[in-house]
Amino acid sequence: MLNFEFKNPTKILFGKGQIANLAQEIPQDAKVMLLYGGGSIKSNGVYEQVKNALSVFNVVEFGGIPANPEYAILMEALHIIKSQGITYMLAVGGGSVIDGVKFLSAAALYEGDEPWDILKKSIKTEQGLPFGTVLTLPATGSEMNSGSVITRKETQEKLAMGGPGLFPVFSVLDPQVVQSIPMRQLANGITDAFTHVLEQYMTYPIGALLQDRFAESILQTLVDVAPKIIKNSADYEAAANFMWSCTMALNGLIQKGVPGDWAIHAMGHELTAMFGIDHARTLAVILPGHYQYNFEAKKEKLAQYGQRVWGINSGTTDEMAKQAIEKTVEFFHSLEIDTKLSDYTADCEGTAEKISQRFTDRGWLGLGEHKSLSPADVLEIVKMSY
Amino acid sequence: MLNFEFKNPTKILFGKGQIANLAQEIPQDAKVMLLYGGGSIKSNGVYEQVKNALSVFNVVEFGGIPANPEYAILMEALHIIKSQGITYMLAVGGGSVIDGVKFLSAAALYEGDEPWDILKKSIKTEQGLPFGTVLTLPATGSEMNSGSVITRKETQEKLAMGGPGLFPVFSVLDPQVVQSIPMRQLANGITDAFTHVLEQYMTYPIGALLQDRFAESILQTLVDVAPKIIKNSADYEAAANFMWSCTMALNGLIQKGVPGDWAIHAMGHELTAMFGIDHARTLAVILPGHYQYNFEAKKEKLAQYGQRVWGINSGTTDEMAKQAIEKTVEFFHSLEIDTKLSDYTADCEGTAEKISQRFTDRGWLGLGEHKSLSPADVLEIVKMSY
Numbered sequence: 107m108l109n110f111e112f113k114n115p116t117k118i119l120f121g122k123g124q125i126a127n128l129a130q131e132i133p134q135d136a137k138v139m140l141l142y143g144g145g146s147i148k149s150n151g152v153y154e155q156v157k158n159a160l161s162v163f164n165v166v167e168f169g170g171i172p173a174n175p176e177y178a179i180l181m182e183a184l185h186i187i188k189s190q191g192i193t194y195m196l197a198v199g200g201g202s203v204i205d206g207v208k209f210l211s212a213a214a215l216y217e218g219d220e221p222w223d224i225l226k227k228s229i230k231t232e233q234g235l236p237f238g239t240v241l242t243l244p245a246t247g248s249e250m251n252s253g254s255v256i257t258r259k260e261t262q263e264k265l266a267m268g269g270p271g272l273f274p275v276f277s278v279l280d281p282q283v284v285q286s287i288p289m290r291q292l293a294n295g296i297t298d299a300f301t302h303v304l305e306q307y308m309t310y311p312i313g314a315l316l317q318d319r320f321a322e323s324i325l326q327t328l329v330d331v332a333p334k335i336i337k338n339s340a341d342y343e344a345a346a347n348f349m350w351s352c353t354m355a356l357n358g359l360i361q362k363g364v365p366g367d368w369a370i371h372a373m374g375h376e377l378t379a380m381f382g383i384d385h386a387r388t389l390a391v392i393l394p395g396h397y398q399y400n401f402e403a404k405k406e407k408l409a410q411y412g413q414r415v416w417g418i419n420s421g422t423t424d425e426m427a428k429q430a431i432e433k434t435v436e437f438f439h440s441l442e443i444d445t446k447l448s449d450y451t452a453d454c455e456g457t458a459e460k461i462s463q464r465f466t467d468r469g470w471l472g473l474g475e476h477k478s479l480s481p482a483d484v485l486e487i488v489k490m491s492y
Numbered sequence: 493m494l495n496f497e498f499k500n501p502t503k504i505l506f507g508k509g510q511i512a513n514l515a516q517e518i519p520q521d522a523k524v525m526l527l528y529g530g531g532s533i534k535s536n537g538v539y540e541q542v543k544n545a546l547s548v549f550n551v552v553e554f555g556g557i558p559a560n561p562e563y564a565i566l567m568e569a570l571h572i573i574k575s576q577g578i579t580y581m582l583a584v585g586g587g588s589v590i591d592g593v594k595f596l597s598a599a600a601l602y603e604g605d606e607p608w609d610i611l612k613k614s615i616k617t618e619q620g621l622p623f624g625t626v627l628t629l630p631a632t633g634s635e636m637n638s639g640s641v642i643t644r645k646e647t648q649e650k651l652a653m654g655g656p657g658l659f660p661v662f663s664v665l666d667p668q669v670v671q672s673i674p675m676r677q678l679a680n681g682i683t684d685a686f687t688h689v690l691e692q693y694m695t696y697p698i699g700a701l702l703q704d705r706f707a708e709s710i711l712q713t714l715v716d717v718a719p720k721i722i723k724n725s726a727d728y729e730a731a732a733n734f735m736w737s738c739t740m741a742l743n744g745l746i747q748k749g750v751p752g753d754w755a756i757h758a759m760g761h762e763l764t765a766m767f768g769i770d771h772a773r774t775l776a777v778i779l780p781g782h783y784q785y786n787f788e789a790k791k792e793k794l795a796q797y798g799q800r801v802w803g804i805n806s807g808t809t810d811e812m813a814k815q816a817i818e819k820t821v822e823f824f825h826s827l828e829i830d831t832k833l834s835d836y837t838a839d840c841e842g843t844a845e846k847i848s849q850r851f852t853d854r855g856w857l858g859l860g861e862h863k864s865l866s867p868a869d870v871l872e873i874v875k876m877s878y
Contacts, residue, residue: 107667107732109507114500120749121495313729316713316736323705330701343699346493350749351702363506363736 107314110362116250117276120350122342124278125155128196129162131238131276136194138163139187141207143171143199150286152242156198166190171199174257174264174378174385175206177222180213184221187214187235195237197274200291201246201298204239208254208272211235224267225256231269238276242283244349245295245386247302247356249277257379264375279353284335284345292339293441294386296332299352300325300437301389305368306361308397308407309475314363318410321360325415327351332441365475370396372473373488376461383450390438390445395490397431399483403476447491458488493700496748502636503662506736508728510664511541514582515548517624517662522580524549525573527593529557529585536672538628542584552576557585560643560650560764560771561592563608566599570607573600573621581623583660586677587632587684590625594640594658597621610653611642617655625663629673630735631681631772633688633742635663643765650761665739670721670731678725679827680772682718685738686711686823687775691754692747694783694793695861700749704796707746711801713737718827751861756782758859759874762847769836776824776831781876783817785869789862833877844874 119127132138138160147153157165168183186192187210197207211234213221223229241249248254252272257264284292307321328351334344354360373396374388383391397404405427412418412430421429438445447454462485465473473479479487505513518524524546533539543551554569572578573596583593597620599607609615617638627635634640638658643650670678693707714737720730740746759782760774769777783790791813798804798816807815824831833840848871851859859865865873 107507107729107736109510111503111505113503117497117499118748119497121493124495313733315716315733316709316740319709319712320706323702323709326705327702343493346749347699347701350493354702363732 107312107317107363108365112358112362113270114250114273114358116273116357118250118279118353119276120279121346122280122282124280125152125240126159128156128159128238128240128276128278132163132194132196134162136163137190137192138165139168139183139192139195140165141168141171141183141195141197141199141203141210143169143173143203145169146286147198147242150242150283152198152240152283156196156240160196166192171203171206173202175202175209177209177256177258178260180206180209180256181221183210184213193235195235196240197237198240198242200241200243201248204241204248204274205246205254205256207237207239208234208248208252209256209267211237211272212267212269222258225265228267229269231267231271233271234269236275238278239274240278240280241349243287243291243295244279244284244352245291245298247299247353249274249279250353250357255375262379264379279349281342281345281349284349285340287339289336289339289442290384292335293443294384295352296328296335296348296441297390297438297443298386299355300328301370301386301393302355303328303360304393304434305370306364306366308404308411309365309367310403311406311410312364317360317362317364320354322411322414324351324355324360325411329415329437332437336441367475369473369479369484369487372465372470373461373484376464377447377457380457380460381451381453387443387450390443391447391450391491392487394431394435394445395487397434399487399490400474400479401427447488454492457492458485461485461488493698493703493749494751498744498748499656500636500659500744502659502743504636504665504739505662506665507732508666508668510666511538511626512545514542514545514624514626514662514664518549518580518582520548522549523576523578524551525554525569525578525581526551527554527557527569527581527583527585527589527596529555529559529589531555532672533584533628536628536669538584538626538669542582542626546582552578557589557592559588561588561595563595563642563644564646566592566595566642567607569596570599579621581621582626583623584626584628586627586629587634590627590634590660591632591640591642593623593625594620594634594638595642595653597623597658598653598655608644611651614653615655617653617657619657620655622661625660627663627665627735628669629677629681630665630670630738631677631684633685633739635660635665636739636743641761648765650765665735667728667731667735670735671726673725675722675725675828676770678721679829680770681738682714682721682734682827683776683824683829684772685741686714687756687772687779688741689714689746690779690820691756692750692752694790694797695751695753696789697792697796698750703746703748703750706740708797708800710737710741710746711797715801715823718823722827753861755859755865755870755873758851758856759847759870762850763833763843766843766846767837767839773829773836776829777833777836777877778873780817780821780831781873783820785873785876786860786865787813840878843878844871847871847874
């Protein structure tokens with residue numbers, strides 16, 4: 107086990123009807139900005155519940171934060187925050203809205219001239235403008251971590267940011283929101299959370315027995331509940347386990363004391379930036395080739411995963427590891443998630459070269475848990491996804 | 493899954509050499525009280541490491557906090573805290589020292605006349621005097637929770653207290669401390685953590701699939717590492733997994749959204765108060781009879797535990813559940829933990845009546861996950877432990 111530091115101060119309010127309790131978590135004298143996305147919260151009852159809970163506050167609204175939160179739009183919100191003296195934000199939405207609000211939390215107190223520098227220069231935020239969240243789409247774990255990914259159309263870039271000042275003060279997780287989520291987004295959420303766990307787990311054995319078992323617990327739970335959610339998204343028990351699993355998949359706990367991979371995300375982000383493919387689907391596109399290409403380095407953990415999560419009980423390490431990759435692809439397919447780039451675009455040709463070149467340009471010379479994947483390796487892996 | 497709130501703000505510094513980093517976590521102008529137990533930290537090198545780390549601070553020492561932290565001794569420390577204007581405490585020790593410091597954290601800011609009321613009247617502490625910990629004995633999880641148990645010899649009482657103000661600000665977990673722990677205390681630590689998990693897990697199915705799997709993960713990890721720790725306590729990897737498992741066993745995570753039992757602790761505390769038996773050993777004494785007595789209510793979870801933790805693959809639910817209890821007793825015996833009260837005292841007779849009467853006197857009329865165990869049930873369960 108590696109040395110680690112762990113602190114996660116976010117307060118979780120989990121369960122039926124918890125939206126009604128959020129006002130108790132916000133300072134009474136706060137000037138609140140309520141931020142949301144495309145407006146689905148207005149048709150599923152969440153907006154009304156939130157507005158009722160916020161009735162005692164002075165609230166400014168900012169809707170329209172898109173999937174893959176866009177820098178130019180967030181800059182409009184930043185202008186309002188500064189001009190109106192907003193002191194607290196409430197993000198109501200999925201990972202995109204919450205990630206966008208994290209950028210605003212950092213940017214509102216940033217003293218430099220150009221907020222994009224927070225992303226470009228990887229500036230860690232030690233203190234941000236406080237905010238809470240009401241999660242409407244289980245997937246990214248953003249409701250209980252301090253990371254964020256922001257997109258800038260102008261430059262076709264998608265970059266990550268974070269820092270200890272960017273944990274939500276509180277997050278409301280009411281599993282009842284799951285029933286109004288479209289099937290496509292539910293499948294994305296399951297795939298996203300599943301891959302988050304794998305990025306932190308599918309490396310090499312390092313003797314972190316408990317972290318391994320926690321990671322496997324989340325994977326097993328997602329495998330258990332996925333068919334129930336897909337069959338009936340109003341199944342509260344399945345929804346609750348799905349929601350809590352997504353949060354635990356990326357709240358820092360399972361990554362402590364172990365190496366991380368995250369190369370799948372690095373490559374996947376480029377596919378979203380280039381083609382607009384849903385984030386989760388880009389992960390499902392990259393993952394199989396990535397594990398095949400790095401098979402020797404990962405086969406022990408792949409076999410352990412195959413045994414413990416998929417019940418593969420016979421065969422050599424190599425055979426079990428291969429079956430584990432196949433089982434993962436089958437799982438994505440069971441969610442109607444396609445796993446080839448050509449399923450999403452007719453323009454595969456040249457993609458690998460472009461991504462590899464971008465990594466070279468950014469100086470991303472060592473990806474993966476061994477920091478050993480070069481842009482040349484990235485070229486091969488992305489080609490395997492066509 | 494039940495509704496829940498979860499917040500755990502303690503910062504963990506985990507791994508080799510982390511004691512050296514603790515000064516960064518304490519405000520520079522703090523007037524620090526360093527508290528410890530019987531002095532073992534002076535022979536195992538921890539005291540020296542802590543003193544070096546604290547060299548920049550004004551430090552007052554208070555040693556001699558006993559196992560089952562004693563109210564009268566803590567009152568001496570409280571007097572010094574108040575008279576010398578201590579602003580920060582550092583607990584260096586196991587659960588007893590940390591629990592004692594939590595009482596002091598609450599008592600230092602308590603405005604009533606009689607600090608014992610914090611325990612007797614179950615007063616929740618919203619804000620305490622800040623403190624950090626350096627854990628020297630993995631077992632109780634006190635290093636990452638807000639609970640404490642205090643003993644008062646004068647009245648033969650052992651009572652619990654807590655509140656959101658009593659989380660340690662930080663805790664240092666260096667698994668290297670494990671190698672100097674006597675075998676008896678290692679066995680106690682493993683038994684204590686194992687039983688903590690069972691108290692939160694061995695109730696009835698409530699559809700909290702992830703919490704179940706997390707609980708099983710901790711149990712499985714303890715089963716895996718226990719023989720290694722007993723064989724060679726200098727095995728760093730085993731020690732690290734043991735230490736992190738003990739913390740995760742009682743930091744609040746696995747109890748969220750599920751019912752809790754805790755009747756074993758309630759009865760066990762009385763055995764410690766009456767006979768001075770080590771806390772962990774009282775749990776091993778009460779547990780088998782408690783599960784046999786409440787077999788019908790718990791058999792589904794017992795069978796699940798038998799299957800997932802002990803690999804019991806055949807038999808009816810009843811048969812698997814019974815085997816699971818036997819396996820647990822065998823596990824305690826493998827640690828040289830005796831599981832009968834008569835192994836510890838010749839004076840069993842009358843114990844059950846006395847404990848049952850105490851519960852009646854305190855108005856503890858409904859123990860266990862169904863709040864259904866009466867003092868008459870307690871009488872039977874304690875008798876089964878003789």
